[in-house]
Amino acid sequence: MAITLKDLARMAGVAESTVSRALNDKPGVSEETKEKILKLADKHNYQPNRLAQGLAKNKTSVIALLLPDLKDLSYPGLIASVEKAANKAGYQVVLCNTAGSSQKAAGYLDLLQRNQFDGAIIVGGTPAEGKFLRLALENKNNMVLINMLLEELLLPSHLIDYQAEGILAAEHLLEENNVKPPLLVLGNEQEYAEMERKEGFITTCQQHLGSSGEIFSGVTDRAEGYQVFFNIVEKNQPPLAIYVTENFAALGLIEAIKTGGYLVPEDFQVIGTGSDFIADIISPKLTVVDEPLAKMAEEATEKLLKMLAEEEIDSEIKVYDPEIIAGGTT
Amino acid sequence: MAITLKDLARMAGVAESTVSRALNDKPGVSEETKEKILKLADKHNYQPNRLAQGLAKNKTSVIALLLPDLKDLSYPGLIASVEKAANKAGYQVVLCNTAGSSQKAAGYLDLLQRNQFDGAIIVGGTPAEGKFLRLALENKNNMVLINMLLEELLLPSHLIDYQAEGILAAEHLLEENNVKPPLLVLGNEQEYAEMERKEGFITTCQQHLGSSGEIFSGVTDRAEGYQVFFNIVEKNQPPLAIYVTENFAALGLIEAIKTGGYLVPEDFQVIGTGSDFIADIISPKLTVVDEPLAKMAEEATEKLLKMLAEEEIDSEIKVYDPEIIAGGTT
């Protein structure tokens, strides 16, 4: 067993309270005894038990970051941002992989609710996670949301304006190619983000051209992106402008375009969704509608820390604007 | 404040111990009182405080998985494997991002040592992490290692045989192209894994051909992989066989080959390192030397759980063999 504060007290011949004061640098301990105690603690490599500390102080200094998908390459930036803000305030961050399962998410929220963590930042991405949050909300308010929209539940939320993404993408493509309506290649059309992008994109196209181009959906991975190229050229002739919401689909699509002997951006202009990673492994570098995830994460973390510090009750919803990062594909 | 066991006891008009027994399904409680207590607990949504439980039972049922790099696309599989094994045994897993910094790693090991977690699985990848582990090892034995080799520290370790990777890669390439010695494209030559791969590769080439091909190093990302192609064709003529240890470098290299008007695998045969993800976004699918990370993770987790359960002291080192997964690039 590890050495305890009580052990130190016995060895130093003082009371536990004195040891506690000495270790925590609190006033009311003579330099002499303090030094003796610190030396002893160091010698025996004393490490205060965090469970006991947490119980006594009602605080663990650990926050959890719940992520729905570890393969999403835009998360490392988000994570770094959360960690930076949290560390600065003396908190450590642990990551919880919910893998899009509300059951797993519930498991981690159980830890949160039962004092294993002080707070949690919950990142959306999977639909219908609202239900399990209700329980967790009962007593405390120690959660903030990123990109998760809940109907009724009132929690601080940091949301991307997905509709604005569609609008920006459309405007960008229309700037350069205003003859034929741009095409839209979507992933899972049931997802909130995709619905919004579609709405923004189509509306903008119609406003400018009076009509919108063909829409393909269910195109999420590289193979599907590759394949959709053939569906596209079946009825459409280049030059064409295309908005592909899914990153890996964009990868496959551009590969197909180049394999087909066409040029990007001369024959096909392509715009995707923000992710340094993907933009970089595509050649030419993909033009994207970028999401300010790092900033969102930072502000979400600061909001959470403020809630923990001031026990402030809050449910502010903050919406963030995307922006175009020009690459070589448009 | 949340409701406590003591509150329940008061409300039910019984002793705390009775409530504890009822909630934990222990014998010695009449059906009647038990039901009353459970109903009360349910009504007030009672959630036992894990810090208190942990303190009393000296167990949190949470293990930590320390990862050096969240961008590594072979980790999601490893993580899933750890979670599966841990969950089955009633443990929850949290991920800790050490980001290759021993300081950050030390912070998480501090949590471990101070009872916030029961155990930890530490994944290597960054050099010289050994030092900070020494401290953590003092009292407990609740850590296992994956792909981290330490000189003196005795901990259960689960290691890939990197030298065998080089050997396999060489043998595979030699099978099909035994005229010219295959080329080697390395990432960071200082890393243990790379040194071993190189050793195995070169030795095998020399055994079979009496000589080994040109070696390029410091090629880690897509751009560098793209660029190295030009260095390669400067002095070498296809057909050529190439072993590229870094995944993204392989991506760029193949892109350059195709852009240059050459064919894969007819003109250039390429073999990389295992990762479903990368192999899949390359076309043709990359042939790889696969690392059995999922299996390693599973066995490492089971070892850890066994250590926690039986307090067994152990420092077994288990070495895992890589294997070729044929794609379309060889």
Next chain:
DNA sequence: TTGTAGGCGTTATCAA
């Protein structure tokens, strides 16, 4: 079947 009491390892209050 139930209650009392002590312990887990800290912190914090109040006297001395």
Next chain:
DNA sequence: TTGATAACGCCTACAA
């Protein structure tokens, strides 16, 4: 400046 002592919320002998 120090030391008892209670408290944090739970578990677990031991007694009743």
